[in-house]
Amino acid sequence: MTATTTMTYLQAITDGLGEAMRADDRVFLLGEDIGAFGGAFKATLGLYEEFGPDRVQDTPIAEAAIVGSSVGAALAGLRPVAEVQFADFVSCGFDQLVNVAGKMHYRTGLAVPMVLRLPSGGGFGGGPFHSQNPEAWFMHAPGLKVVAPSTPADAKGMLISAILDPNPVCFLEHKNLYRRIKGEVPTGLHTEPFTARVACEGAELTIVAYGQMVHTALAAAERFEPGQIEVLDLRSLVPLDEDAILDSVRKTSRVLVLDEANETCAAGAQVAALIADRAFSDLDAPVRRLATADVPLPFSPTLEEQILPTPDRVTEAVRELLAY
Amino acid sequence: MTATTTMTYLQAITDGLGEAMRADDRVFLLGEDIGAFGGAFKATLGLYEEFGPDRVQDTPIAEAAIVGSSVGAALAGLRPVAEVQFADFVSCGFDQLVNVAGKMHYRTGLAVPMVLRLPSGGGFGGGPFHSQNPEAWFMHAPGLKVVAPSTPADAKGMLISAILDPNPVCFLEHKNLYRRIKGEVPTGLHTEPFTARVACEGAELTIVAYGQMVHTALAAAERFEPGQIEVLDLRSLVPLDEDAILDSVRKTSRVLVLDEANETCAAGAQVAALIADRAFSDLDAPVRRLATADVPLPFSPTLEEQILPTPDRVTEAVRELLAY
Amino acid sequence: MAPVSSPAQPLPADARGSRRQIDRNSDLLPRGSSEPRPSEPAVLTPADRTTLYRFLVLMRTIEERGVTLYKQGQLPGSFYDGRGQEAISVGAAFALGPDDVISSPLIRDLGAHLVRGTDITEIFRQYLGRQNTLNQGREGNMHFGDHQKGVIAPVSMLPDMMVVALGLAMAFRMRGEQRVALSFFGEGATSPGAWHEAMNWAGLRREPVIYVCENNQLAYSTPSSRQFAVRPSERAKGYGVASELVDGNDVEAVHAAVHTARERALNGGGATLIEAETMRMNGHGSHDDASYVDPELRAYWEARDPLDRYAQVVAELGVDLDAIRTTVKAEVDAAAETALATPLPDPATAATGVFCEGEPVELGPGDAPWSRFAGRAGGPVQAGEANDQGGLRTEEATR
Amino acid sequence: MAPVSSPAQPLPADARGSRRQIDRNSDLLPRGSSEPRPSEPAVLTPADRTTLYRFLVLMRTIEERGVTLYKQGQLPGSFYDGRGQEAISVGAAFALGPDDVISSPLIRDLGAHLVRGTDITEIFRQYLGRQNTLNQGREGNMHFGDHQKGVIAPVSMLPDMMVVALGLAMAFRMRGEQRVALSFFGEGATSPGAWHEAMNWAGLRREPVIYVCENNQLAYSTPSSRQFAVRPSERAKGYGVASELVDGNDVEAVHAAVHTARERALNGGGATLIEAETMRMNGHGSHDDASYVDPELRAYWEARDPLDRYAQVVAELGVDLDAIRTTVKAEVDAAAETALATPLPDPATAATGVFCEGEPVELGPGDAPWSRFAGRAGGPVQAGEANDQGGLRTEEATR
Ligand SMILES: Cc1ncc(C[n+]2csc(CCOP(=O)(O)OP(=O)(O)O)c2C)c(N)n1
């Protein structure tokens, strides 16, 4: 039996960083305001005190340099873990990420073991520039791994796995889960594979989700009979656990694919296309998607609620599909 | 009857730029080496001489400033048409494009009438940084229109439509069509709507494609009976002509979705997901996709040919689907 | 700073053919330079001074009310203010003409919106996320701009709006208009690449753009000593951009610097960067207790409060400062009350307007309350009667 | 250049608390600074000079052969060369120690690969798109780096590899290693934002990094007068980055400048930018006839050809230059022949290796042919015997 502690999703991340840094002195952190201040979300709180200024580095406001210098440090044999203050600002370092980090191994044979921590997602009034879900951009950029945990245990385990991975990993941590979600987290150097996880078993319909949407899906699933709705938590988007998706859909024959990201070309589009090709003959209903409309996420609560997928809207879509 | 001239795809672009500039003196061009030199691909050849240095501006190497200053000029009432030397370098101006240009109208009510010309695509030994197809990134960024013509007439007509459009338009012009494809092009201020076009009618199977892949699809279609294979040229990705896609698939009941872009989360994923939801009951076979694998496009001819969808591979996929 | 060695072997001038022979830059020389206009000094009348003071008080009063609303839990998200920096946005905007464009005021720059004449009830509505005409509730605190007043809303990505300002300035120059674009940003915003692209281009092309850098010692928790080794006004020299370092807590110094920069721009002299040194007196946002700030440093700047300093100047004109404060407070109270009674936005509007369907709207002229602009291009603007909507009638204050 | 006004009202020093009181930069002072090492002058022995000359000739000969292959239609894509700029990549790389890393040589910098000991047959193979160990045929001309020699392949996006070099330097400093990272780029590559982010960070943190800017008058068709208003070596002063302007057609001047920069970096003095002035003598690529270049300008630089100039120096040592040229030509011919007989890459490999599956490979040491490094950390490298694979045995040339 592994020992566990109850932690928030955010505490699990801090714990994961600390464990990885204790285990391997090549691991260091860099980002804006992450030092003595502990970061905009306090994810690095206490680490500056424990590990000192070289291993917990405050940087200028310079996302391209944060990503690019991480690539350089990784090539030199270190294990950088960079924080982008909000995932939205990754667009300022986009080129370094997709062109330098992502393509390095294929082009040169050199590995780039780095992690980019991306506090992402909405649902708390962040507005258009503090709520983005950029993961599909990275999925469409060969050479980047992309993971998006939904629970504290996965947040810690997948973060440590990402740090151990010899490739650049985009680690999407959902800001709206930081303090909202608590759970048992294994102590020590806990790792989690980049595979999907059945969050709730069911026989009649599969909801595919990741990140915050897993909780939205679970809330909806609770409104049906136990054992009716299966919720598949993708956890990893690249690699995508195609077998887990197809297995679940073959079992249930009905599927709803959820995205918090804007609908067009989102992760869910890829999942739906996969199912439409490889599980076609097992389907009893159309492959339905529910996603955030193609709109910048608005600030006011009434507007934001209207745009994001909610348990109510998921429930409605599930009902429709079950009745198909 | 409209008068037409035979032109290459590239000449049609130059012609379109000239016509738009003659018709509206708010239209001006900016980009690297586009002035007296006429641009890396000679798309602006002769325009500097005709319109002078203010309306055909050489810029420093600064993609963020090219995009961002175009936004400013557009807000001031001009109609900038910016050239990115190769579409690959748009990643350096990505933030200005998705965050400033794309979200402006929703956030502020101010329109950003600008066009970003993106010479894109592979098939001629350009290697990982001169062959990219970035359109799916823009499709996943609300507020940007995205078009990708495949013929000279459409290149001119959609370019003029893009310049007339009050929104930021990413205009993907395929480098490998520039000199390879010739056709009749209407003279004067010819426009084309942002809708799909049936490139070749057929009853048994639809190939959905855009850009260079339309020609790949047509080459494959020729290997079947006339009237068998329908090729739908999307032409516009945002807005996506959903009705045209669904109409064609409902008619043929079989569909192959082609992408030159890397497979995961490509335009084709969105198209396939759309079909799997809204044309599910009309399908007689899985929704199949053929795309470039998730690999940076390699340089050597043997490698590049292996990665890009070819008429042979399209033919094989069509055969399989017809036999399903 | 690291040592800078002098050029080892400067080449003869004729080796640099690019400057001599294939230079086509003259193509792009600003139109303005062909018809030089007489420069005017930054003279402020007593009424101007009273107006300036009133704007300072208005900004402080609105933001204090905002902090209170935040503490009362009335505001979605955090609250961002410019306490201690009021002289910069007020002084800078006051030097602009009606057709100039601000792209953009950032979170410390409420004063710029006020000077341009933005309705203060609408400002409270946007703070509160209520239905409003500035951003329809779509954007967070301070992410708005009244484009009818020549103000463009900022994006969060720093300092992207500098580049947009460059494009505006380029358009003004190309059309031969006597207008400038002005962009505000913090010293932390000088580190991203966009800053460089804007500065390089502005210096090279001599665009009529004014960059106002508010060096408030901090970028969130990060002191400027961890942001750069050479201060922005020095660095500007590497771009051919004129620069000036001013006391950012002196509203008239800021005003004069922006006025000079504007004259330079309109005379074809190109871009200017003004570094206004100041201090952020509150947290990064109201959620931040700023406990990382040295109390002595805070005390130094507290003693140089821009409102207190300017109050002395204006009091000497015989103006009743208390009357100004009282009137402003009443206005602000009324605006906040009205805003609090305003409903949240209609959810049915949430997904509309991603694309422009009709004709683009044009940028409108802003208020230009400085007496210099009275009866000029901006129309009927009179000194001291600048702002009909914000209730900024200075005659009330001056009696 | 636009006028730069002097600071209007410099504030008292104690107003800048960020520098005084909450400065934590000292945390990050380079380790190297605590144990100063004696600086050594850039002395070149006759054997070193001969080796340098040989590298210049080798670069020129390989690239001339490349142009011929291009004209014969043997090369996929275009061909990019550094004619006229050979002294820069050769001189700079020659000043590096074995454990230093180049990130990266760009398309004008073949000499850097040669000095580090990259196999020239492999170089021809990559030109021709054939199966090769440098980039497996995955990358276009000149987009390679032999990481076993401490060289990282460049990306096309300019100047992204400056930022990667920064990260390498950061790692060297953090581990207390006596190593530097060096990055090459053209003057056109100073305009993108990445340049600024790298320069700012390098100056601020005093990272042991050397930036070599090749100001070759042109960026494709664009003269430097349309790229910036202030030259890069001047602009560097705005970053706290030491800088030097050198004659880029003088291989010893470049070598000395990089040597000095390296000493500075290893002694904790931080980053240096070297602007080497030169001229691109061919088109941007072989597809470009460069008809936009002024013939007089070309003639000026033609008369200052770096090979011709250095030939005089080396001839005075009594070295048989013809013998060097003949040996080099034979080597190059042999390499080109072998490369032409090499098959194209196996299509089965096209999609492999996007991700790293096992342990990351480490960067290897490069050749460090300068006599200064003979018998040092790099192992058995002797002056004049630098390169086993490229056949660069100088004793052949010097008899
Ligand atoms: C490109 C980018 N990266 C990160 C952020 C997050 N962020 C918001 S404000 C801020 C500090 C800005 O400091 P400064 O520019 O000095 O302005 P101030 O807040 O001091 O007025 C940061 C890092 C951002 N807005 N943009």
Ligand SMILES: Cc1ncc(C[n+]2csc(CCOP(=O)(O)OP(=O)(O)O)c2C)c(N)n1
């Ligand atoms: C970010 C970016 N934009 C555009 C290009 C296209 N491009 C390739 S080389 C070049 C000119 C580079 O000039 P310079 O840096 O002076 O190097 P040189 O070719 O003169 O050696 C351009 C614009 C690029 N490589 N990267």
Ligand SMILES: [Mg+2]
């Ligand atoms: Mg600041």
Ligand SMILES: [Mg+2]
């Ligand atoms: Mg150059």
